[in-house]
Amino acid sequence: xxxxxxxxxxxxxxxxxxxxxxxxxxxxxxxxxxxxxxxxxxxxxxxxxxxxxxxxxxxxxxxxxxxxxxxxxxxxxxxxxxxxxxxxxxxxxxxxxxxxxxxxxxxxxxxxxxxxxxxxxxxxxxxxxxxxxxxxxxxxxxxxxx
Numbered sequence: 001x002x003x004x005x006x007x008x009x010x011x012x013x014x015x016x017x018x019x020x021x022x023x024x025x026x027x028x029x030x031x032x033x034x035x036x037x038x039x040x041x042x043x044x045x046x047x048x049x050x051x052x053x054x055x056x057x058x059x060x061x062x063x064x065x066x067x068x069x070x071x072x073x074x075x076x077x078x079x080x081x082x083x084x085x086x087x088x089x090x091x092x093x094x095x096x097x098x099x100x101x102x103x104x105x106x107x108x109x110x111x112x113x114x115x116x117x118x119x120x121x122x123x124x125x126x127x128x129x130x131x132x133x134x135x136x137x138x139x140x141x142x143x144x145x146x
Contacts, residue, residue: 003033003045006141008134009109013053013125023054025125027079027091031066043068051081051091053113056123058084062091073097077109080116088116093127107131 010026029049033039044067051062064079075095083089093111098104106129113123129138 001036001144001146002039004143004145005031005138007031007138009127009129011125011127013113013123015123016121025053025127027051027062029062043070047079051079056083057081057089077111090114090116090118091125093125
């Protein structure tokens with residue numbers, strides 16, 4: 001058995017060089033866990049979907065992971081994708097879970113965009129899970145599958 005769900009995060013990003021303007025960014029992914037006994041030992045989901053970052057990656061395939069860092073109380077997202085010219089990039093984001101602000105800590109995803117080699121940060125993002133629009137779809141998408 002494994003767990004599967006769909007998630008959409010959306011917001012904006014800003015490039016580190018050039019124009020300082022905010023541009024729309026979002027991703028929609030299907031998350032699939034490892035088999036349940038293994039998932040309990042290593043709580044990581046595999047992600048597959050699409051990323052949209054205006055003028056960088058307009059509807060490009062994305063793959064990666066969502067890891068539950070229980071000790072650090074974080075949800076860590078890593079998505080690899082190619083930009084519109086086919087160059088590899090990576091989005092990394094962390095939700096820092098907080099009992100003092102549970103809604104915000106579960107719905108806001110600050111992140112950074114890197115060239116695939118990880119050496120150069122090319123942008124920063126702030127994405128959100130829209131509770132009003134997406135919560136119902138999110139909850140309905142949860143399934144345990146064989």
